[in-house]
Amino acid sequence: MIQLKDLSFSYLKSDGSKVSETPQLNNVNLSINAGEFVLVCGPTGSGKSTFLKALNGLAPSFTGGVIEGELIIDGVNLIGLEPHEFASKVGYVNQQPENAFVGDTVIDEIVYCAEQLGLPISEIKTSVEKISALLEISDLLERPLATLSGGQQQRVAIASALVAGQKILLLDEPTSALDLEGASEVLRVLQRLSSEEGVTVLLAEHRISRVIAAVDSVLVVHGDGSVTKGPTETQFNDSRFAPPIIELGLKLGWKPLPVSTSSANKKWTETKPKYIAKTPFAPTEDVLRVQNLEVNFGSVEALQSTSFTLQGNQITALMGENGSGKTTLCWAIQGSGTRTKGSVITSKGETAELSSNERLEVITMVPQRAADLLFLSTLSAELEESDRFAEVKPGSTAKLFKSLAGRIDTSIHPRDLSAGQQLSLVLAIQLVKQAKILILDEPTRGLDYSAKHALAIQLNSIRSADRSVLIATHDIEFVAMVSDRVLVLEDGKLITDSTPIEVLGAGSKFASQLAEISNEQGLISLEQVQL
């Protein structure tokens, strides 16, 4: 179906020279069969997106750069063509469907590609019926796109990408912004498309623990220009992006490496590995008190009356589905968000009454779109500005950033960093301010497992400095790794305030992968497993 022969891709500087000696993709040779379900993974910033975009002409058309070699789809070499010439063969879905929508209603959006390709109306009609049934959106056709959940939107985007009978589907992190339910909806339809409809699916993802059991093969973009493809078991010797299930297998030396929860569960019951109990950190004094906090947007109750306190020396996770009110709560606590009633008291007083600079002395926050905080033209300028503002020793931010993201050329423009690297940079900028309370809204979006580990280590060291961290997230594995306490919101209501062992343990709705594999009460994260 797809064959790459000596495919190379390099970004260019403004003077026309190549950005680096080694191209982003360097002489890639591989082939993908019809109907194959391929997971594309690799460390943060390795070029997964670029690889996908190279397969339908978006790179270099929309990214700049040069592409060389052969890109054979259906026996025809399509290298160098514009994206619209790929449209009848290749469908493309990106991370945020709402930014890519051209229509107003679901049906408008789905038919767009078929219209552009000039298919006859009768053909579009049958095709819409078929694809909407496949993606379980037949009931939604007349709904405005804005009223759909993230998972539904993403399925509409997939329908729109396949409406003209395309047999190849490229997806760039389609589930990274979705909650558990949305993500599993999308994964389910992808599996069906590949097994029943023979669609070749290339899925780039970071959260892969639940994906790897479903895919036929794994393609790794290593970041040094090389790209390899093979069966799942053989592709994860680089643990930078290996999910917990693989890490567990590697740690315990299991052979063959189990990739599905059920096979890992069998192995676990056979071998009964030892594990230690998770000892929560002892909280110190209260640092923040939320009292009867309520937020309404017009007639919508986004947050019903909520009260709790946060203590020092603690990492508190705030979980809940998309739209449950996590982000609203974060902004209301920080003080600049909308509030209808209630108060949030810190050592400096009510957060809503502080000026923005006073707030930064007691509370810092990293919002969902971390890149909004970046505004200078080089990485080094951003790092220096951060040191200056926080009045810390020059180089402090740079040091923190290096520990999160590794060594990166500081003359680069912050916009050219990957999403994960941008997040690391903003985290470093906020962490260096030394405020007692840190709020993180979906910090692990777009981070690979090694970046998550690095973040966990950082958060642990902040915690021991008697600070309090609140993390709003969907990322169960990350919560299992770092949290001391878990709050769960449902439809704007705080329904759970408990320990991670309770919330993420075997059999619960938010069970971590390790809890599922081991089925042991009291085991939720890999760090607990002993050799």
Next chain:
Amino acid sequence: MPAITRAAHLLSANKTNPLTWWLAGLSLAVMASLSSNVFVLIGICVASLVTIKLCRDDSPWAQSISFYIKLAAIVIALRVIFRIIFNLGSSTKDAFLLLPSIDIDFGFGNALKLFGPISQEAFTLALLDGFRLAAIILAVGMANSLANPRKLLKSTPGALYEIATAISIAINLAPQLIASLGRVRRARSLRGQSKGIKAVTGIVIPVLEDTIDQSMGLAASMSARGFGRKGNRSNTQVIGARLLAFLAICLIVTGSALLLFSPEQQTLELVILFVGLVAAGFSVKLSSARATITRYRKEPWRLGDVIILASSLALVVLAFGGVFAK
């Protein structure tokens, strides 16, 4: 007032063709540019604002009304201030503001005269100019607030690929800019800014980058779904259509500019404008000679559209007839 509510409902933004509001906005703008009656101009401003208020829905691009009001106010103020500073010699006799004048001598030609006494007539004229520009801004603002940019994008002819993409990205830019401005401003206060850094770069750069990123993302998504495909047209047809489109745009822009700046002589300008429109028509015809695009559902023209378009057309005809000139 149920009658007004009913009418507003009929004309509400999500029930009308997006092209309708652009045509209505442009009609009002043309009317404003042809009028020198301050009441007519104020009438256009008020009409645009009231229409936005009554017909908008709660989409992000409809929230930009305050932005256009501010812009219009700034333009009026600037026009008057410039007239006062670059005063081209009113005589003291009929002066209405007696300001001392400053002469700057460059050593050649006439000295540049700044300030000085200003006559009531000159002042009113400047104010009128300001109001004319403000009315045009608000009329275009109305179109921008009420026309769903996504729908507009969908109905752009894919045949004129590069031009259509550029125009649709540009139209999408303003509403997105306004939407991301609020978000970025809030996010920026989370970081703080040391004294050496200009406050404005902290907002402007992320907003611009974000807006451009989003527009490019949209364009990429459209392109990946076949927008702008050449289809089975020959290269000559494609290039011919583009050249013709370019010519048409040049003619239309020149024609309208001449109309705006010299309202006295109109025959030549109207001919240029007409030739431009004919060329544009031919270009679209040539590009879609072998239809490569299907419309699954045509965006219908409803009663609301007919009412708005008919009244806009009537206003433009009256304006050209000189009814609002004085």
